[in-house]
Amino acid sequence: MSEQLDARGLSCPQPVILTEKMIEQLKKGKLEVLVDTDTAKENISRLARRKGWDIEIVPEGKKYRMLLNKE
Amino acid sequence: MSHLKSFFGTRWGIVLVGAFIGVFAALLQKWGNPPNMGVCVACFERDIAGALGLHRVDVVQYIRPEIIGFVFGSLISAYIFREFRPRVGSSPIVRFILGFFAMIGALVFLGCPWRTLLRLSAGDGNAILGLSGLIVGVGVGVVFLKKGYNLGRNQVTYSSVGWLLPLIMASLFAFLVFAPLMGDGGKSGPIFLSAKGPGSMHAPIIVSLIVGLAIGFLAQRTRFCTMGAIRDIILIRDFHLASGFLALLVAAFLTNLILGQFHAGFEGQPIAHTNHIWNFGGMVLAGLAFALAGGCPGRQLFLAGEGDGDAAMFVLGMIIGAGFAHNLSLASSPKGVGLYGPAAVIIGLLICLFIGFTMREKVE
Numbered sequence: 001m002s003e004q005l006d007a008r009g010l011s012c013p014q015p016v017i018l019t020e021k022m023i024e025q026l027k028k029g030k031l032e033v034l035v036d037t038d039t040a041k042e043n044i045s046r047l048a049r050r051k052g053w054d055i056e057i058v059p060e061g062k063k064y065r066m067l068l069n070k071e
Numbered sequence: 072m073s074h075l076k077s078f079f080g081t082r083w084g085i086v087l088v089g090a091f092i093g094v095f096a097a098l099l100q101k102w103g104n105p106p107n108m109g110v111c112v113a114c115f116e117r118d119i120a121g122a123l124g125l126h127r128v129d130v131v132q133y134i135r136p137e138i139i140g141f142v143f144g145s146l147i148s149a150y151i152f153r154e155f156r157p158r159v160g161s162s163p164i165v166r167f168i169l170g171f172f173a174m175i176g177a178l179v180f181l182g183c184p185w186r187t188l189l190r191l192s193a194g195d196g197n198a199i200l201g202l203s204g205l206i207v208g209v210g211v212g213v214v215f216l217k218k219g220y221n222l223g224r225n226q227v228t229y230s231s232v233g234w235l236l237p238l239i240m241a242s243l244f245a246f247l248v249f250a251p252l253m254g255d256g257g258k259s260g261p262i263f264l265s266a267k268g269p270g271s272m273h274a275p276i277i278v279s280l281i282v283g284l285a286i287g288f289l290a291q292r293t294r295f296c297t298m299g300a301i302r303d304i305i306l307i308r309d310f311h312l313a314s315g316f317l318a319l320l321v322a323a324f325l326t327n328l329i330l331g332q333f334h335a336g337f338e339g340q341p342i343a344h345t346n347h348i349w350n351f352g353g354m355v356l357a358g359l360a361f362a363l364a365g366g367c368p369g370r371q372l373f374l375a376g377e378g379d380g381d382a383a384m385f386v387l388g389m390i391i392g393a394g395f396a397h398n399l400s401l402a403s404s405p406k407g408v409g410l411y412g413p414a415a416v417i418i419g420l421l422i423c424l425f426i427g428f429t430m431r432e433k434v435e
Contacts, residue, residue: 009224011161011365011381012299013306017216020307036227038154039294042080046311062156062227 002030007040008063015040016047019068023051028070036063076152079292082314088289089315093322095282096189099137101330102274106341107193109323110137110286111186112368113177113357114342116386117393117402118270119243124254124261125394128402130268132260134247136276138372139240140283145291145376146237147284152292157233159380162222165426166364166381170388171395172419173360173368178393178402179353179412180204181343183368184297184361187354188316190343192323194335197343200350207351208358209301215363215427216306222365222430225381233378236386247276269342291377296370298361342405349408349416356419363427 005022007015015035022031031053035041041057041064048055048068056067078084096109108114114131121132149155177183180201182190187205190198250262265271273279289295293315300316303309327333337345344350361367364385366374371389374382396402400410 009158009161009226010221011225011379013216013302013365014221016307037156038152042294046309047307050309 002032002067005031005033008034008036010040012039012043016043019044020047020051023048023053023068023070031068033066033068034063035066041066076292079289082311085293085295085311085315086318088293088295089318090322091289092185092286092295093188093192093319093324094326095286096185096319097192097323097326097330097332099274099279099282100332102278103272104274104279105269105272106332107190107195108182108186108269108342109189111182111189112138112141112372113174113183113389113393114181114186114269116174116368116390117178117396120390120393121265121270121397122246122261122263124263125391126397128397129263129270130265131270131397132263132265133270133273134243134262134264135273136244136247136279137283137286139244140280140285141287141290141369141372142237142240142376144284144287144289145373146287148288148291149377154291155230155233155378157228157230157378157380158225159228159232161225161381162430163381163384165222165430166384167388168422169360169364169426170371170385171392172422173357173364173385174389174392175396175401175415175419176208176353176356176358176360177368178396179408179416180350180357181403183357185319185367185369188297188320189323190340192320192333193327194333195340195343196335196337197340197345197347197350200347201354204351204354205298205358206301208355208360209298209362210305211355212359212362212427213302213305215431216302219431220363220427221432222381223432225379228380230378232380235380236375236383287373287376290369291373294370295373296367298358298367299370301358302362344403344405344407346403346408349403349413352413352416353403356416356423359420359423359427363423
């Protein structure tokens with residue numbers, strides 16, 4: 001069961017700040033982040049990679065489901 | 072297309088775009104724009120306010136095609152890459168007020184962050200104070216962000232909402248081309264177009280428009296943002312946007328050197344004053360307002376171009392703020408700081424602090 005974060009409708013840098021808080025708390029595991037702009041998607045991808053999390057992005061209509069994973 | 076899309080997201084993508092802006096801003100000066108003001112979003116929106124008669128300082132009135140180009144360049148890019156996403160409703164009145172005071176801070180210093188870099192790249196030492204103020208202002212904004220400051224969620228809305236600012240920009244372009252006399256029963260301006268001073272200095276319309284379109288297109292792709300560059304370093308130690316910021320500075324510096332536009336010093340710099348305290352203070356206010364609103368003035372135009380109605384409110388706040396800044400003796404001039412400029416900066420800072428301290432509700 002992965003943790004979830006709904007960052008839709010939030011303008012930058014809020015999605016990144018919230019994601020960073022979550023991954024600092026979790027340390028490892030699975031996190032699912034919902035975003036609805038390409039900017040948020042790119043910023044969170046960059047953050048996740050820098051923090052050593054694997055990332056998979058699933059486009060769903062006008063939003064993206066971002067699956068972050070760290071073993 | 073996807074290769075192109077991913078290239079713009081890379082470090083090289085943003086460096087090239089920063090360099091493009093730096094080179095063409097310096098060239099626009101060569102082609103007619105005011106010195107050290109190849110592109111200045113604050114100054115150019117102030118000129119637009121003047122052309123519309125929202126202030127009556129006759130040396131800074133012109134409808135700057137670069138601003139129109141920024142919005143349409145971003146709009147075109149957003150449509151091509153399927154990123155046009157009309158949205159609105161994240162504290163629009165707050166964004167208007169932040170835009171208003173951002174403009175006042177910028178006009179006390181005499182420039183937005185872009186012009187701060189252009190002034191620095193041309194040897195204007197006063198820009199060091201402006202840049203320092205900008206960093207401090209953004210730094211204070213980051214403290215609020217870390218404490219949970221946010222303006223709430225926006226909502227997806229009708230495409231027509233996203234088109235409103237572009238339509239305003241199209242109307243401005245018509246005003247520029249036809250320059251109708253609409254004041255005093257059709258006998259005088261507005262539309263005002265300066266006959267002397269910085270407002271009278273401009274590259275040919277078509278050149279300004281094309282450069283503006285290109286910058287708008289590229290900046291939308293790369294999310295270029297000068298405030299974000301500073302914010303991301305402080306907030307999350309991310310140097311991505313900062314590499315574009317530095318590229319702009321270096322490219323403009325080299326272009327200025329080649330074009331003979333580099334003159335180091337503090338005194339006698341074009342469209343600048345030497346009051347260190349308020350060069351610094353003005354940009355602390357501007358930096359804080361940009362940080363609280365989530366983007367520098369250029370970025371707000373690009374966001375508005377991709378359908379963000381809240382960013383459009385910030386833009387309108389800046390244009391109205393420019394009217395107030397010149398009508399109420401808040402704006403500086405080469406002679407020095409405006410009579411009520413310092414008081415306005417302090418009031419603006421208090422209002423930004425009020426916004427920063429009180430808007431910290433948890434995002435549900």
